[in-house]
Amino acid sequence: MNQQGYNPYAAAQSQFDQIADVLDLDPSVRELLRQPSREFHFTIPVKMDDGSTKIFHGYRIQHNAARGPAKGGIRFHPLETVDTIRALSMWMTWKCSVVDIPLGGAKGGIICDPHNLSKGEQERLCRGYVRQIAKNIGPVIDVPAPDVMTNGQHMLWMLDEYETIFGGHYPGTITGKPVGSGGSLGRTEATGYGVIYSLREALKALDIPVSSTTASLQGFGNVAEYASRLYTSMGGKIVAISSWDNHDQKSYTFRKKDGLDIDKMVAIKDSFGTINKEKAVELGCELLDGGEWIAQDVDILLPCALENQITTDTFEKVSKNVKVICEGANGPTAPECDELIKKRSIFLVPDFLANAGGVTCSYFEQVQCNSNYFWPKEEVLEKLDEKMTSAFQAVYRLAKEKDLYMRDAAYIIAINRVAEAVKLRGWV
Numbered sequence: 269m270n271q272q273g274y275n276p277y278a279a280a281q282s283q284f285d286q287i288a289d290v291l292d293l294d295p296s297v298r299e300l301l302r303q304p305s306r307e308f309h310f311t312i313p314v315k316m317d318d319g320s321t322k323i324f325h326g327y328r329i330q331h332n333a334a335r336g337p338a339k340g341g342i343r344f345h346p347l348e349t350v351d352t353i354r355a356l357s358m359w360m361t362w363k364c365s366v367v368d369i370p371l372g373g374a375k376g377g378i379i380c381d382p383h384n385l386s387k388g389e390q391e392r393l394c395r396g397y398v399r400q401i402a403k404n405i406g407p408v409i410d411v412p413a414p415d416v417m418t419n420g421q422h423m424l425w426m427l428d429e430y431e432t433i434f435g436g437h438y439p440g441t442i443t444g445k446p447v448g449s450g451g452s453l454g455r456t457e458a459t460g461y462g463v464i465y466s467l468r469e470a471l472k473a474l475d476i477p478v479s480s481t482t483a484s485l486q487g488f489g490n491v492a493e494y495a496s497r498l499y500t501s502m503g504g505k506i507v508a509i510s511s512w513d514n515h516d517q518k519s520y521t522f523r524k525k526d527g528l529d530i531d532k533m534v535a536i537k538d539s540f541g542t543i544n545k546e547k548a549v550e551l552g553c554e555l556l557d558g559g560e561w562i563a564q565d566v567d568i569l570l571p572c573a574l575e576n577q578i579t580t581d582t583f584e585k586v587s588k589n590v591k592v593i594c595e596g597a598n599g600p601t602a603p604e605c606d607e608l609i610k611k612r613s614i615f616l617v618p619d620f621l622a623n624a625g626g627v628t629c630s631y632f633e634q635v636q637c638n639s640n641y642f643w644p645k646e647e648v649l650e651k652l653d654e655k656m657t658s659a660f661q662a663v664y665r666l667a668k669e670k671d672l673y674m675r676d677a678a679y680i681i682a683i684n685r686v687a688e689a690v691k692l693r694g695w696v
């Protein structure tokens with residue numbers, strides 16, 4: 269979602285350009301990789317419950333498919349923009365590459381606010397989206413999944429429409445499906461758990477026990493909820509959570525200095541992540557301004573909501589005691605803030621490494637669908653932990669060896685692999 273004056277695509281390109289310079293990338297490889305390879309922009313007419321027809325705008329942007337079918341979520345958001353989706357499609361390519369799964373990068377979106385759409389309208393919107401893009405997605409082309417404000421039900425409506433069009437079962441077309449309908453156990457937890465597997469490794473590297481740490485989070489959607497659950501189960505204490513309030517159209521920070529009870533907080537949020545304020549106060553929470561999550565005196569910051577949240581302005585509020593920023597959201601840090609983070613010697617776990625657990629589990633879902641044999645949850649999570657840990661360790665090793673910032677080390681590994689693939693295929 270674009271905020272005034274901030275362009276995520278420009279941010280993604282600027283991050284890429286810096287590393288392309290370091291790697292002295294061949295000019296044609298650089299030109300190919302600094303933009304998406306294909307973009308689909310389309311209208312989606314939807315019959316509304318009141319009998320009117322509303323025209324929505326949908327997008328699917330495929331950045332690169334040299335290492336495998338393009339892969340990435342579909343977002344529903346009223347402020348979605350083409351440039352946000354372009355940036356996210358690029359970040360998907362680097363994400364799949366850094367965890368070394370055989371997939372490329374894509375992202376999709378529909379400009380809409382699902383808070384204001386009935387279930388039937390959402391279903392018709394999902395089906396309409398697929399009718400417009402069906403020929404350009406599929407198990408060997410481009411595989412969508414859930415993202416901001418989309419879930420397994422949306423994915424299953426989309427898959428059903430795809431299978432109706434092509435007349436067969438193609439469960440590898442879409443991941444993040446409900447368990448029992450081609451979904452993998454563990455996908456719901458995967459992104460948030462993956463964030464915490466990376467955080468655990470970062471704390472190990474810093475020789476800090478998880479159980480001695482405190483954290484503050486932004487967001488309380490899918491990623492934040494499961495990150496909170498795993499982090500607190502390891503003994504960490506969450507003292508603040510910032511969440512969007514859909515009724516008031518603003519965000520609030522819920523703070524409890526002796527630690528929030530995550531089960532109780534989850535029990536008082538609605539399906540969109542809005543936390544009930546009155547009930548939170550009954551649970552002992554102080555209610556602060558939404559932006560205050562970043563100013564808490566904690567060891568760890570976990571931005572798990574949106575892009576462009578850690579900016580030069582908001583960074584001024586970051587406590588001197590913060591030791592780790594682990595990025596659960598895509599693009600939460602403005603590029604100009606990286607210098608400030610480095611100067612303060614805060615250990616950064618970059619987004620496309622930290623939040624790669626979702627797409628890694630999506631890859632496992634495809635593998636399970638292909639063999640029509642589904643693994644127990646423990647096996648999925650064990651494999652996920654292995655993949656996340658080895659990706660973190662590879663990035664950390666390079667960062668240590670060459671004295672690099674973690675974001676730069678992750679980019680070097682990811683871009684090198686994709687550059688190698690486009691060269692080997694003879695594209696450049």
Ligand SMILES: NC(=O)C1=CN([C@@H]2O[C@H](COP(=O)(O)OP(=O)(O)OC[C@H]3O[C@@H](n4cnc5c(N)ncnc54)[C@H](OP(=O)(O)O)[C@@H]3O)[C@@H](O)[C@H]2O)C=CC1
Nearest residue numbers: 416417487488489490491511512519540541573597598626
């Ligand atoms: N789901 C996944 O598998 C993956 C998600 N991600 C990324 O993680 C981030 C979160 O995604 P996910 O959890 O799936 O999305 P959800 O839609 O489940 O959650 C997003 C959360 O952020 C909240 N939010 C929105 N604006 C603000 C704000 N200004 N302040 C505080 N909270 C806010 C939302 O509230 P409300 O809904 O009430 O508006 C919601 O609780 C995104 O950047 C996404 O791209 C990355 C990898 C995979």
Ligand SMILES: O=C(O)CCC(=O)C(=O)O
Nearest residue numbers: 340341413415626627630
């Ligand atoms: O599971 C997937 O394929 C997509 C996940 C995603 O969109 C993301 O990692 O940002």
